[in-house]
Structure formats: structure tokens, C-alpha cells
Amino acid sequence: MQRRDFIALAAAGIAAPWARAQTGWPAQQIRWVVPYPAGGGTDVLARAISEAMRPLLNQQPIVVDNRPGAATNIGAELVARAKPDGYTVMSADNAVLAFNEHLFSKLPFSPEKDFSYIGAFGRFPLALVVHPDFPAKTFKDFLAWARANPGKLNYASPGNGSPHHLAMELFKTRTGSFITHIPYRGAAPAMQDVMGGQVPCMFLDLPAGLPVIQSGKVRALAIGSARRVAQLPDLPTLAELGVKDSEVYAFQGLLGPAGLPADVVTQLNGAINQALRDPGVVKRMQDYGMEAQPGTPRQFLDMARAESRRWGQVIKAAGVKLD
Structure with missing residues (x-):
């Protein structure tokens, strides 16, 4: 050539x-x-x-x-x-x-x-989930409860600096809420304590979260994606719920x-x-x-x-x- x-x-x-x-x-x-x-x-x-x-x-x-x-x-x-x-x-x-x-x-x-x-x-994306017995049944009620009880609501994460931790910090900034961080050593123990009711809420990634959401072991309130996900079609996005610039992936x-x-x-x-x-x-x-x-x-x-x-x-x- x-x-x-x-x-x-x-x-x-x-x-x-x-x-x-x-x-x-x-x-x-x-x-x-x-x-x-x-x-x-x-x-x-x-x-x-x-x-x-x-x-x-x-x-x-x-x-x-x-x-x-x-x-x-x-x-x-x-x-x-x-x-x-x-x-x-x-x-x-x-x-x-x-x-x-x-x-x-x-x-x-x-x-x-x-x-x-x-x-x-x-x-x-990450989903905001709560224990099934948490008194707030909807996202609107959850946000109202958090704002009415500053510092009294705790959230779990797999550890400091994890996407789950920073997703909630972004959420707090966007919503003006005060929720206290409880870091764990890994996603599994954090999720276990939310399912057990020791900590009421967390942002949970879908690979770990889909089975426990679909089984009812936790209740999902919102998803941090730009659009609803096919696996949870009835779960609204944070943007739909009025929380702008809050995508968390x-x-x-x-x-x-x-x-x-x-x-x-x-x-x-x-x-x-x-x-x-x-x-x-x-x-x-x-x-x-x-x-x-x-x-x-x-x-x-x-x-x-x-x-x-x-x-x-x-x-x-x-x-x-x-x-």
C-alpha cells in the first residue's frame, strides 16, 4: 500500500x-x-x-x-x-x-x-427510602416532618464521603432541612438498620435497594434520576416533587x-x-x-x-x- x-x-x-x-x-x-x-x-x-x-x-x-x-x-x-x-x-x-x-x-x-x-x-440513581413504620407516608409529609423537627431525624449511609452520604447533603441544601448523619462501615449494615428501624431513612442505590423496595422492607419516597426508572415506574423523581437540581447518581x-x-x-x-x-x-x-x-x-x-x-x-x- x-x-x-x-x-x-x-x-x-x-x-x-x-x-x-x-x-x-x-x-x-x-x-x-x-x-x-x-x-x-x-x-x-x-x-x-x-x-x-x-x-x-x-x-x-x-x-x-x-x-x-x-x-x-x-x-x-x-x-x-x-x-x-x-x-x-x-x-x-x-x-x-x-x-x-x-x-x-x-x-x-x-x-x-x-x-x-x-x-x-x-x-x-439513588432513591430516598424510609422504614415502613416511619410516620410520614409521602415525600411531602417526610419533608414537612424533617423541617418541623430539625436535628431529630437521622439518616444512615455506607460511610463518610459515599454517594449516599453526599446525596443527602445535597438534598438538605436543596430543601433547607436538618437531618443528622449516621455513618456505617458499608452499605449492608446501613441498609439493615434502616430495615430494622434503628435509623429511619437513607439514600439507597438501586443495585442494593431494588429487592428491599419491591419486597416492602423499606418504602421509597423519591428517586434521584432525571426520569422515572422502569423498575419503579410509580416512584416520582425529586424534580417532579419540586426539588430542583437534585439528581444523584x-x-x-x-x-x-x-x-x-x-x-x-x-x-x-x-x-x-x-x-x-x-x-x-x-x-x-x-x-x-x-x-x-x-x-x-x-x-x-x-x-x-x-x-x-x-x-x-x-x-x-x-x-x-x-x-
């Missing part, structure tokens, strides 16, 4: 698959870091998506490596310092991408500069260390977008109430930085710090 012909084909996008194939990547297994313990929603989703991606990446094994701790900073630092060869990637969520740079006075990495943004997976995507070769990023991004159409992945995401977000690396980066700016304001206003 003449050089001028190759350039013309590349400009038209025709030569791209041929050019990528010449790199020989991947030629060995890929390590996929999950900064949470095994068995949680992030871990399960990573395993489902990585399995669907494997046939698209030369059938190379993709091995999930759980590295929990320090509010996801342990796993994130490991990936930020990894060799940028495409063989170490990670599942990243709100903590790595938007929260921690505002929650910690010092981080061992920069979310903007020390990672290659590969692609988003999707996002799932947990979102996830794939990162690698800064400096990943452009062709590797392109292959991984294409594999993610195709995996999001895999029937098994689609079902898993539907079960979790998760909205798929296929797109480009640039769209993922822009979304993450916008979320960081948004939540940085909430964190500063609430005075939340983790060190």
Missing part, C-alpha cells in the same frame, strides 16, 4: 482496524482492578463486562483484582503508578473521579492528570494509567461499548436499575470533571473531610 493511499484510508476510518491489529495488543492477560471487596455491585458489574469484552480482545483473560481500602485510593494509586501498556485498568466511580480530590487534603494521584479515561459503563467507567497508547484506548473503548450491548450485561444492568452510558473517552472525561466540580461545591458547603 502506498503511503498516500494509507493516509487517505485512515482519514476515512477504513484503515483503523488494520492499524490496530498490527500492534499485537493485547498479547497477555489484563488485570482489572476493582477498588472494593469482592461480591459488591462494582465487582459483579466489572466481572460481567470484562467477560463480555474478552472475545473482543484476542480472547486474552481479564483477571479482576480486588484492592479495597482508603475510600478507593489504594486501588486508584496502584493503577496511577502502573506501566501504561494497557495491561492494568480499573473500575472507577464517583469516589475516584469526583469526590476524593475534595474530601482529602492530599491525594497520591490527580484524577485529571494521572489516568487515561477509557469509557463509561453507566450510572444508577453513582456512575462507573474504566480508567488506565496516564499515557496509554491511543490505539489501546480505542480498542478498550470499542470493547466496552460493544459489551454494553451483550444480553448478559444488559440483563445485569437492568437488574441493577443501571442506565448504560456508551460513549467516547472524551465524553467520559468531560462528564467526570463536571461531576467533580458539582460535588466539590456540595462537599465544601457541607464541610466534609476524610483526613
Whole structure:
């Protein structure tokens, strides 16, 4: 092929698959870091998506490596310092991408500069739930009760700086209510105490929340999404209920260390977008109430930085710090 012909084909996008194939990547297994313990929603989703991606990446094994701790900073630092060869990637969520740079006075990495943004997976909204015996049966009554009893209403969360915690802090700002935070060590014990009535309410993510909402173990009052979700069609959004600018999502995507070769990023991004159409992945995401977000690396980066700016304001206003 003449050089001028190759350039013309590349400009038209025709030569791209041929050019990528010449790199020989991947030629060995890929390590996929999950900064949470095994068995949680992030871990399960990573395993489902990585399995669907494997046939698209030369059938190379993709091995999930759980590295929990320090509010996801342990796993994130490991990936930020990894060799940028495409063989170490990670599942990243709100903590790595938007929260921690505002929650910690010092981080061992920069979310903007020390990672290659590969692609988003999707996002799932959080729902405001209460114990079934809580006296307020509707959102309107809940808000009236909270405003009439400042400081007397407690809410649970999986821990300081979690999406659930910050969702309620945003809610408090938007509604002028005073609700006291009770942090737990994980989502499961927080949810158990709300179901048991020890703490009356919390924002609950749909992967964990759908089964207990549908079974009546907690009562959902509102959903923090832009639109109602198919799994709970009768549950109104916060915006419908008059709480503006109150969307609260947990979102996830794939990162690698800064400096990943452009062709590797392109292959991984294409594999993610195709995996999001895999029937098994689609079902898993539907079960979790998760909205798929296929797109480009640039769209993922822009979304993450916008979320960081948004939540940085909430964190500063609430005075939340983790060190």
C-alpha cells in the first residue's frame, strides 16, 4: 500500500482496524482492578463486562483484582503508578473521579492528570427510602416532618464521603432541612438498620435497594434520576416533587494509567461499548436499575470533571473531610 493511499484510508476510518491489529495488543492477560471487596455491585458489574469484552480482545483473560481500602485510593494509586501498556485498568466511580480530590487534603494521584479515561459503563440513581413504620407516608409529609423537627431525624449511609452520604447533603441544601448523619462501615449494615428501624431513612442505590423496595422492607419516597426508572415506574423523581437540581447518581467507567497508547484506548473503548450491548450485561444492568452510558473517552472525561466540580461545591458547603 502506498503511503498516500494509507493516509487517505485512515482519514476515512477504513484503515483503523488494520492499524490496530498490527500492534499485537493485547498479547497477555489484563488485570482489572476493582477498588472494593469482592461480591459488591462494582465487582459483579466489572466481572460481567470484562467477560463480555474478552472475545473482543484476542480472547486474552481479564483477571479482576480486588484492592479495597482508603475510600478507593489504594486501588486508584496502584493503577496511577502502573506501566501504561494497557495491561492494568480499573473500575472507577464517583469516589475516584469526583469526590476524593475534595474530601482529602492530599491525594497520591490527580484524577485529571494521572489516568487515561477509557469509557463509561453507566450510572444508577439513588432513591430516598424510609422504614415502613416511619410516620410520614409521602415525600411531602417526610419533608414537612424533617423541617418541623430539625436535628431529630437521622439518616444512615455506607460511610463518610459515599454517594449516599453526599446525596443527602445535597438534598438538605436543596430543601433547607436538618437531618443528622449516621455513618456505617458499608452499605449492608446501613441498609439493615434502616430495615430494622434503628435509623429511619437513607439514600439507597438501586443495585442494593431494588429487592428491599419491591419486597416492602423499606418504602421509597423519591428517586434521584432525571426520569422515572422502569423498575419503579410509580416512584416520582425529586424534580417532579419540586426539588430542583437534585439528581444523584453513582456512575462507573474504566480508567488506565496516564499515557496509554491511543490505539489501546480505542480498542478498550470499542470493547466496552460493544459489551454494553451483550444480553448478559444488559440483563445485569437492568437488574441493577443501571442506565448504560456508551460513549467516547472524551465524553467520559468531560462528564467526570463536571461531576467533580458539582460535588466539590456540595462537599465544601457541607464541610466534609476524610483526613
